[in-house]
Amino acid sequence: MPADRLTDRALGRATLARQFLLNRSDASALEMIEHLCGLQAQAPDPPYFALWCRLQGFRPEDLASLVENRDVVRIVAMRGTVFALSARDALTLRPLTQRILDQDLHTNTQHRENLRGIDVHALAAAGRELTADGPLTAVQMRPLLESRFPGRDGASLAHGIRGVVPMVQVPPRGVWGKSGPPALVPLESWVDAKLDAAPDVDAVMLRYLAAFGPASVKDAQAWSGLTGLGEIFDRLRPRLRVYLAESGAELFDLPEFPRPESDTAVPVRILAPFDNVLLSHADRTRIVDPEVRARIITQNGIVKPAVLVNGRVVGFASTTRKNGCAVLNVEPLKKIASRNRDSVVAEGRRLLKFVHPDAETREVRFVNGRDGLM
Numbered sequence: 001m002p003a004d005r006l007t008d009r010a011l012g013r014a015t016l017a018r019q020f021l022l023n024r025s026d027a028s029a030l031e032m033i034e035h036l037c038g039l040q041a042q043a044p045d046p047p048y049f050a051l052w053c054r055l056q057g058f059r060p061e062d063l064a065s066l067v068e069n070r071d072v073v074r075i076v077a078m079r080g081t082v083f084a085l086s087a088r089d090a091l092t093l094r095p096l097t098q099r100i101l102d103q104d105l106h107t108n109t110q111h112r113e114n115l116r117g118i119d120v121h122a123l124a125a126a127g128r129e130l131t132a133d134g135p136l137t138a139v140q141m142r143p144l145l146e147s148r149f150p151g152r153d154g155a156s157l158a159h160g161i162r163g164v165v166p167m168v169q170v171p172p173r174g175v176w177g178k179s180g181p182p183a184l185v186p187l188e189s190w191v192d193a194k195l196d197a198a199p200d201v202d203a204v205m206l207r208y209l210a211a212f213g214p215a216s217v218k219d220a221q222a223w224s225g226l227t228g229l230g231e232i233f234d235r236l237r238p239r240l241r242v243y244l245a246e247s248g249a250e251l252f253d254l255p256e257f258p259r260p261e262s263d264t265a266v267p268v269r270i271l272a273p274f275d276n277v278l279l280s281h282a283d284r285t286r287i288v289d290p291e292v293r294a295r296i297i298t299q300n301g302i303v304k305p306a307v308l309v310n311g312r313v314v315g316f317a318s319t320t321r322k323n324g325c326a327v328l329n330v331e332p333l334k335k336i337a338s339r340n341r342d343s344v345v346a347e348g349r350r351l352l353k354f355v356h357p358d359a360e361t362r363e364v365r366f367v368n369g370r371d372g373l374m
Helices: 008-018 029-035 046-052 060-068 087-096 098-107 120-130 138-148 154-164 187-191 201-212 217-224 230-239 290-296 338-355
Strands: 004-006 072-076 082-086 167-169 183-186 241-245 250-253 306-309 312-322 325-332 361-368
Touching: 004 008, 008 201, 029 046, 029 060, 029 082, 029 087, 046 060, 046 338, 060 072, 072 087, 072 187, 082 087, 087 098, 087 187, 087 201, 098 154, 120 138, 120 154, 138 154, 167 187, 183 187, 201 217, 201 230, 217 230, 230 250, 290 312, 306 338, 312 338, 325 338, 338 361
Parallel strands: 004 241, 325 361
Antiparallel strands: 072 082, 072 167, 167 183, 241 250, 306 312, 312 325
């Protein structure tokens, strides 16, 4: 039987539904983090914005308390990137993605020469020993490592430890309103639990589809950073529904999960910086056009806070504050119809209230990057 076809529009709405970007959820912060298989977290604050646009009544302390209580950890996992993961998920997802970090020792252009021929077992042992009495920053590690590995660069050694030992960034890093450099300690000691010795990759791919589907094998590889997933999806095929994208790509999905009609109304949403919905597919045309994507995701890896109108990325936003006035600047990359601008303003004001609850005034401005106010 030929596979059903999904238009890009229908595909986008299905993914937005899984991401709770069609309707905010009343789930807890921890439940949402686990549903989404973690939140991209190169910087401390983006996970808070990601939860704000998906949860009803989300408050910063809802996540901050999870980080402080060790229920959520900041750790390198998928794609070799820092994620905010539940402690439970970190124990599975970090070992599942360990081979990405192993490869990084040989492919990282900044550090590979300094790590060439390194005894990875000795490096891992050094990292565990140095942090046995408490967290250390990379700067603190460098001279200690250089004394153990004469002739090696301390910065590269510290980078290597982050890869060979599952290390978490401990608070105050990642706590709203606080700051501090990433200080590292082994995951197992931080959460007092053992790593999953045999992660179930099939179960993880099903969870990926629940949060980001329908999706292709290449999409799953783009999300995880893993390769060779074709045989996994072939094994799962009897449990899945199969579709064809407009591009002709084969898409897999969980039979019981929502796939809204293509004309389903989509509210305005302002995504988090580095929002994972923009990074977790090889083909991202389901919600962002290629020319817009090039402006949202910069060459140096910054992902700007995208503005969604009718399910498509149409621009990006940034916040500023001067004295008692908080401002959200919206820079359109596509025309925003006048009937949608009021909705952007309303959502922007809600975001400003979240970020700057004590501001005396809050304004949303549409600006042009070259010409100022529109």
